[in-house]
Amino acid sequence: EKSQHLVYLRQCLSLACRSPPKPTNFRVGALLVDQRTNSIITTGYTLELPGNVHAEQCCLSKVAAAHDLPEERVGEVLPDNTVMYSTMEPCGERLSGNLPCAERIVRAKKVRKVVYGVREPSTFIKESKGKRMMDQAGIQCVFVSGLEGEILATAIEGHKNILYT
Numbered sequence: 001e002k003s004q005h006l007v008y009l010r011q012c013l014s015l016a017c018r019s020p021p022k023p024t025n026f027r028v029g030a031l032l033v034d035q036r037t038n039s040i041i042t043t044g045y046t047l048e049l050p051g052n053v054h055a056e057q058c059c060l061s062k063v064a065a066a067h068d069l070p071e072e073r074v075g076e077v078l079p080d081n082t083v084m085y086s087t088m089e090p091c092g093e094r095l096s097g098n099l100p101c102a103e104r105i106v107r108a109k110k111v112r113k114v115v116y117g118v119r120e121p122s123t124f125i126k127e128s129k130g131k132r133m134m135d136q137a138g139i140q141c142v143f144v145s146g147l148e149g150e151i152l153a154t155a156i157e158g159h160k161n162i163l164y165t
Ligand SMILES: Nc1nc(=O)c(N)c(NC[C@H](O)[C@H](O)[C@H](O)COP(=O)(O)O)[nH]1
Pocket: 024, 025, 026, 027, 028, 045, 046, 047, 052, 053, 054, 055, 056, 086, 088, 089, 090, 091, 093, 094, 095, 096, 097, 098, 101, 120, 124, 125
């Protein structure tokens, strides 16, 4: 089970490496798996789509768009028991004020499990709320250890360019 989770999290990590570095967010990769067929439904990474889009948000938006639906209706076209993999815990609050991914995932209804490789660091949001929000919605949140170092190094790539003078 954990080895299978790590296979998908490594794929998320390689997706995160495609994200253009930016000091105001993290570089994250995510993907959706159909648990019945164990096949990947779609992938996403931070800023892949136009606008200030998170990796998890990209996944939901791409599935909806493939069915000519807005993201908020993605639940109508996701298979039951969809699993979201993400290098980082989905956000519960965003400094931009945009709708957090935990709320988007809850709204999607069919995502019943979220697997991630790190909790959100406190760079932008002191106490991350994503996990708690999903727990309260009955979504199974699974933290998988083993890739933290690589995930964090990739996530904060854009931050290294800040000159602390
Ligand atoms: N799980 C996750 N996936 C992402 O793709 C991403 N960029 C973040 N980042 C969380 C961080 O808290 C927000 O990036 C800041 O709060 C700024 O908010 P915006 O990104 O500008 O909406 N977290």
